[in-house]
Amino acid sequence: MAGKKVLIVYAHQEPKSFNGSLLKIAVEELTKQGCSVTVSDLYAMQFEPRATRNDIVGHLHNSEAFNYGVETWEAYKRGCLSKDLVEEQKKVREADLLIFQFPLFWFNMPAILKGWMDRVLVRGFAYDLSKIYDGGLLQDKLSLFSFTTGGSKEKFAIGGDIRYLLWPMQHGIMHFCGVKVLEPHICYAPENVSEEKRKEMLAAWTQRLKTLWKEEPINCSPEWYFK
């Protein structure tokens, strides 16, 4: 939708990968719609996933015993977070829609993307003491987890529903900060299917993006995940 701002946080090492193709499609299609699209290409940026003292510029609130949550909260209020975090927070603040594009690693996002969540979404910026879930500080934003898997849909179904693993990401992070969650976009085992099937999956993503702004967010409650 023309005028909307989209941040794509992308976590794949290889532009020629299937994830790279999904990213390219999203940038092209959303730009064509008149959206303003920003990409945080985490591996290309060599984004730091480790939550350390380096995230605070200058002196600590309590240098006797380092507490990451307290220190980043205090640093956020003082405007003393490290430059890379300030830049990511600016992108998040401006965005109407956050798309996370990644390959599933161990029923979860890759560490580099988890590090983006750990370091960017600090207290004071994304949530606060009584400002969580529907009262979170990042309201009026949408999010979408778009990922590829190694295993087939059938293989995932053996262990249990794939929605089980979306709980910590969608509910525990996005919903916690007040961000609304669109249906995830899952491409199963692109490495193990035919070229034709891969093309179909890419076309389906383009197609979905065309009507994305008309979608209703999911009801991010236990029923959606564990019904």
Add this chain to the structure above:
Amino acid sequence: MAGKKVLIVYAHQEPKSFNGSLLKIAVEELTKQGCSVTVSDLYAMQFEPRATRNDIVGHLHNSEAFNYGVETWEAYKRGCLSKDLVEEQKKVREADLLIFQFPLFWFNMPAILKGWMDRVLVRGFAYDLSKIYDGGLLQDKLSLFSFTTGGSKEKFAIGGDIRYLLWPMQHGIMHFCGVKVLEPHICYAPENVSEEKRKEMLAAWTQRLKTLWKEEPINCSPEWYFK
């Protein structure tokens, strides 16, 4: 139990933290029992969480398009994984019990620990094509997730059962590799309780460790998580 080997993978920046105390207790108590205890102190080691080309020494299997899963699998078979991964795999191979000690970040482990999972548990070492779950390559090992939370038990209960968030870690990683899972050890909101309560929590951990080797693993199926 005398003679048992334990690997503690520890993810906290501050030795004086509550997580630091839990680590110290585990090392002391298990050593007292005659166990051989190894600690991977991830922040102190500046452990790399990012899954990159640097994890493969020498030439790539396919340098045209980098595929982390394929490259680390091939490198494992050729003995060409980077030194830090080889060292961690040696520790895992020798261990009878893996304890993961960390503060919960966003319904999940911190990125530095997720990076340990992503990079250490490569195909060929931890699992293989038809060797997953009860057939995984790390059978005859136990694991235990021991973590602290920011929120109280009551706060966690609002959103849904805390077991929901254990699914990707316990089932998606440990069970997937054939590792048996002991009951998690959760210390709720140590930062927000009295000094007396904190001492009680530390004493409870010591107490649990005393009879740990008599525990039965959980039944790591959807029923345990979502009953």
